[in-house]
Amino acid sequence: xxxxxxxxxxxxxxxxxxxxxxxxxxxxxxxxxIVIADHVRRSxxxxxxxDVEHVEIQRGAITALIGPNGAGKTTFFNxxxxxxxxxxxxxxxxxxxxxxxxxxxxxxxxxxxxxxLTKALSxxxxxDNMRLGAKGQTGERFFAAIFxxxxxxxxxxxxxxxxxxxxxxxxxxxxxxxxxxxxxxxRKLLEMARALMADPELIMLDEPMAGVNPALKQSLLGHIKxxxxxxxxxxFVEHDMDMVHDISDWVIVMAQGSVIAEGPPDAVMKxxxxxxxxxxxxxxxxxxxxxxxxxxxxDGDPR
Amino acid sequence: MDWSFVLTQTLTQAIGIQxxxxxxxxxxxxxxFGYTGLLNFGQVAFVAAGSYAVGVIVLTxxxxxxxxxxxxxVVATIIALILGIPTLRLRADxxxxxxxxxxxxxxxxxxxxxxxxVFGGAQGLNGKLGQDFHDTNPLPADFQxxxxxxxxxxxxxxxxxxxxxxxxxxxxxxxxxxxPWGRIVRGIREDExxxxxxxxxxxxxxxxxxxxxxxxGAFGGIVWAVAKQSVQPDTFRPEFTFFAYTILxxxxxxxxxxxxxxxxxxxxxxxxxxxxxxxxxxxxxxDFLQPTDVxxxxxxxxxxxxxxxxxxxxxxxxxxxxxxxxxxx
Numbered sequence: 001x002x003x004x005x006x007x008x009x010x011x012x013x014x015x016x017x018x019x020x021x022x023x024x025x026x027x028x029x030x031x032x033x034i035v036i037a038d039h040v041r042r043s044x045x046x047x048x049x050x051d052v053e054h055v056e057i058q059r060g061a062i063t064a065l066i067g068p069n070g071a072g073k074t075t076f077f078n079x080x081x082x083x084x085x086x087x088x089x090x091x092x093x094x095x096x097x098x099x100x101x102x103x104x105x106x107x108x109x110x111x112x113x114x115x116x117l118t119k120a121l122s123x124x125x126x127x128d129n130m131r132l133g134a135k136g137q138t139g140e141r142f143f144a145a146i147f148x149x150x151x152x153x154x155x156x157x158x159x160x161x162x163x164x165x166x167x168x169x170x171x172x173x174x175x176x177x178x179x180x181x182x183x184x185x186x187r188k189l190l191e192m193a194r195a196l197m198a199d200p201e202l203i204m205l206d207e208p209m210a211g212v213n214p215a216l217k218q219s220l221l222g223h224i225k226x227x228x229x230x231x232x233x234x235x236f237v238e239h240d241m242d243m244v245h246d247i248s249d250w251v252i253v254m255a256q257g258s259v260i261a262e263g264p265p266d267a268v269m270k271x272x273x274x275x276x277x278x279x280x281x282x283x284x285x286x287x288x289x290x291x292x293x294x295x296x297x298x299d300g301d302p303r
Numbered sequence: 304m305d306w307s308f309v310l311t312q313t314l315t316q317a318i319g320i321q322x323x324x325x326x327x328x329x330x331x332x333x334x335x336f337g338y339t340g341l342l343n344f345g346q347v348a349f350v351a352a353g354s355y356a357v358g359v360i361v362l363t364x365x366x367x368x369x370x371x372x373x374x375x376x377v378v379a380t381i382i383a384l385i386l387g388i389p390t391l392r393l394r395a396d397x398x399x400x401x402x403x404x405x406x407x408x409x410x411x412x413x414x415x416x417x418x419x420x421v422f423g424g425a426q427g428l429n430g431k432l433g434q435d436f437h438d439t440n441p442l443p444a445d446f447q448x449x450x451x452x453x454x455x456x457x458x459x460x461x462x463x464x465x466x467x468x469x470x471x472x473x474x475x476x477x478x479x480x481x482x483p484w485g486r487i488v489r490g491i492r493e494d495e496x497x498x499x500x501x502x503x504x505x506x507x508x509x510x511x512x513x514x515x516x517x518x519x520g521a522f523g524g525i526v527w528a529v530a531k532q533s534v535q536p537d538t539f540r541p542e543f544t545f546f547a548y549t550i551l552x553x554x555x556x557x558x559x560x561x562x563x564x565x566x567x568x569x570x571x572x573x574x575x576x577x578x579x580x581x582x583x584x585x586x587x588x589x590d591f592l593q594p595t596d597v598x599x600x601x602x603x604x605x606x607x608x609x610x611x612x613x614x615x616x617x618x619x620x621x622x623x624x625x626x627x628x629x630x631x632x
Contacts, residue, residue, distance in 0.1 A: 083496065107502035119497035121490050123626050131483070132490050133501050139483035140503070142511050146478050155483070178626065191497075198501050 009229040015061035015249045016264075022250075024263025024271075027054035034059040034202055034233050035080065035111075040089030042072075042079055049075045051257045052089070057202070062224060062234040064244040064265070067254035068278050073237045074116060076254065077206055081113045082106045094201070108135065110201030116210060116237075120187040122180030126171060129179050129190055130162035131155070133197025162197065169193045169223065185216040192223060196232075203227060205236035209243055221247050245269065253277065304586040309578045315452045316574035320530045322566045323465035324350070327523035328547040329554075329562035330472050331516035336548075337556035338480055339512035340492030342395050345386070345402030346547050348409045349517040351539040352378045353524025355413055358428035358534035361435075363421055368435035372525055379521035383514040391509045406541060414536035427536055433529030436464075461530040468526065469563060472519050477559045479515075488512050489557075549609055555619025564620055572608060576601040 018031055033056035042050040050072040057063050065073050078084035080091060082103035090099040093111055107113075121129050137158070138144050139151030166172040169189045174182060179190060188208060195203055208224070209217055217240075224247055227234055238244050244251060244265060251268040253261040255277035261268055268274055316322065328346050335341040356375035360366045386405055390397040413422040422428065437457055446456040454462060479485050487508050490498040495505045528534050546569070554565025580597045583589045592600065618624045 081500070083499070102504075104499045104502050104504050107500055112502070113500050115496070115500070119494045119500075121493035121497060123493055124486070124489055128486055128489075132486055132498065132503075135502055137483045140487055142479075142484055145482035145484035146475065148478075148482065151483060194501065 009225070011060060011229045011231065012062075012225065012249070015058070015228065019058055019061060019250050019264065022263075024261070024267045026259040026262050028056070028262055030056040030058040032059045033057060035091060035093055035235075037080065037091035038089060040076070040079055040091060041087045042075055042084065043087060048257050050079060050086075052076060052254075052259055055252060055259050055262075057233065057235055058250060059233050060228065060231065061249040062228050062236070062247055064248035064251045065235060065237045065254065066239070066241075066244055066251060067260075070256075071254040071277075072257040073254050074206055075257075077113065077204060077237060081111060081204060083113075107198060107200075110199070111204065112195045112198045112200035112202070113204040114191045114195050114206055114208065116206040118184070118187040118191050120179040120182060120190050122178060124179055125176050126166065126174045126179055126182070126190060127159065127162060127176065129194050130166065130197055131158050133194040134158045134161070135198055158197075165193045165196055168226075170219070185212045188212055188220065189216075189223075192220075196227070200232055202233040202235065205234065207237050207239070209238060209240050217243065241269065304582050304588070306582075309575070309582055311451050311453060312578045313571055313575040315454065317567050317571045318452075318462070318466075319454070319570070320458060320461055320465060320526065322570045323462065323469060324523045324527045325547055325550055325569065326469050326562050326566035327472065327526065328520045328543070329550040329566060330469070330476060331519035331523070332547050332551050333516075333556060333558075333562050334476060334479075334512050334519065335516035337551060337558070337561065338476075338485065338492060339488040339509060340395065341391075341509060341513055341516075342399035343386075343402045343513065343516065344399045344541070344544055345404075345406030346516075346520050347539045347541060347543040348382060348402070348406035349379050349520035350524035350527070350543065351406075351409050351413065351536075352382055352517075353521030353526075354528040354534045354539070355422060355428075355524075356521070357432050357525055357528035358423070359421060361432050362423075362428045362430045368433065368529070375521045375525050376518050379517040380514050383510070383517040387510045387513045391506055391513070403541060403544075406539070406544065410536055410539045413539075422536070423534070425536060427534045429533040432532045432534070433461075436461075436529050458530065461526065465526050465530075468522055472522070473559060473563060480557075480559065484508075492557075549605070552609070552619055553612060555621035558619070558621035561619060561621050568620070569605075572605055573601055576604045 022028055022030065035057040037052055037055050040050060040052045041048065065076070067073050075084065079086045082101055086099065090097060092098060093106065093109065096109070098106055121132070137151065138154055144150045163172060163175070166175060169192065171186060171189055171193065174186070179187065182190060192205070192208065205224070208220055212220060221243065224234055224236070248265055251263060251265050252259055253268060253274050260277055261271045261274050263271070328350055331349065332343065332346050335343045353375040356378055357368065357371045360371035360374050361368055386398070386402055390401050412418065414425045416424055437460065440456065440460040442456050442460055446459070448454065449459065480489070487498060487503050491505055491508060499505050550565035550569045551562055553568055554561030554563065577597055580589065580592065580600060581594060584592055584594055584597070612619070618626065
């Protein structure tokens with residue numbers, strides 16, 4: 001079983017230490033950025049969904065991307081991973097310019113994402129879902145596929161790796177079940193495990209906790225921390241503030257398409273711009289009690 | 304009422320040349336639709352490509368049949384590229400629209416007066432199209448007929464080689480779908496974005512599936528031209544594709560043996576009802592039908608049967624109902 005404690009491991013400590021002295025302002029440079037995006041813009045007709053001036057994602061850390069509904073978080077995800085085309089802008093991954101690169105190629109060089117609406121491949125077994133994630137398979141080439149002796153060995157080692165990951169994600173008893181027969185939470189776990197099969201350097205999770213029960217949430221948190229301990233950079237979109245506070249090393253806040261704040265979780269949650277973005281600038285104009293209640297939770301007190 | 308005639312005729316057609324042609328077309332569709340989820344409603348265009356490759360190369364240009372087969376494969380590949388490159392990046396429906404339109408485009412082009420010198424216009428191409436193949440017939444020259452199955456010496460040779468082709472392509476599909484390649488195309492059928500997110504070039508796999516299915520369909524057309532020694536433009540109407548889909552659904556999509564069993568069953572029903580009704584009318588059992596109605600009535604029965612299949616066994620003969628019950632997303 002993965003550890004579910006809230007104490008970060010060695011890599012977590014290192015990630016927090018590396019980010020400790022960074023100024024908390026939008027677009028701040030990071031000591032070791034894995035993704036650097038500049039002037040990324042995407043509009044749908046008259047609506048500018050994303051207009052990010054500059055943002056950097058720290059390597060080896062868990063970065064949360066938060067913001068109210070319609071802030072452009074998922075669109076930004078889609079642009080960076082190549083699933084949507086930006087109107088303008090450029091961004092690099094591991095120092096390499098990747099704007100305009102096909103999404104499958106981005107996945108191959110280590111930027112792997114999951115989806116808000118879980119994409120378990122229903123009419124395939126859990127094992128086949130997992131095997132699909134592995135990279136560089138000889139048997140995936142048309143002519144090699146016809147000759148099993150070319151890929152049988154590789155297939156076996158992929159299966160072993162799959163079983164290992166499924167055990168970690170507590171899905172090993174479901175190996176031969178159709179993915180469509182899993183519960184919503186199990187599908188989230190499967191999608192995460194499948195993404196790990198692709199050896200991501202940066203894993204981008206789009207609302208990993210959406211629709212997941214509290215017990216499973218705890219174990220998902222543990223899995224995400226384990227990913228960081230294994231050296232994977234994590235960027236995730238989330239609404240649940242408690243969770244963001246619990247696991248993220250750095251928080252980026254988007255509103256109306258732009259990055260409005262950045263910083264360690266505690267600082268961000270006290271930030272007036274963030275509170276205004278979530279609740280409206282005049283939310284406490286008349287009802288002072290609401291204002292007080294808000295200040296309490298913004299202190300990061302998880303109730 | 305000649306029951307033995309009904310039975311022998313039905314059996315002869317159930318495993319005869321027509322069944323082989325439709326079976327090959329359905330195997331191609333199984334790769335495209337059954338496994339990869341590509342809605343190709345123009346499979347008949349690939350079949351026509353095979354047939355006309357034989358007709359044009361052998362008759363119009365007076366070259367060898369073996370070259371014609373090669374040309375058929377190349378033309379099917381080119382058609383798949385023409386249809387696939389602009390549409391396979393888009394949603395699934397676009398391929399369906401483009402393919403059905405393209406298949407009619409092919410038929411209307413080959414039957415047009417403008418190209419009569421090459422494609423023979425509405426009369427098509429008739430002559431010794433399959434001579435190179437029939438020359439290889441190893442059956443004794445004084446061969447009369449098999450006990451029950453009433454094929455000529457020439458037809459029997461086509462049937463033998465035809466079923467070998469079916470076996471070969473069925474085996475090829477079986478090998479492919481149980482490989483990592485097959486895993487990817489099945490993944491594409493379920494959700495292509497998920498497969499993209501794992502670093503697979505989905506577009507290339509869809510194109511490969513479209514080409515492979517098209518080439519298998521073209522072999523159906525080659526068998527047709529060789530067996531009938533004639534290529535007729537109006538046999539390549541869209542309903543050919545729909546019959547091939549019927550066969551696929553009858554046997555069970557995404558099942559290796561689906562198209563084979565589906566094709567045999569399809570022709571048992573179609574030929575069986577046809578022969579039975581014909582005999583029954585002759586014997587005076589049915590007096591409200593004319594012999595000329597039989598051709599249409601058997602399709603009415605086939606349609607009713609298909610509806611019943613969809614209601615009571617939507618997964619087809621070989622399908623797994625649990626799989627259908629799973630929510631696709």
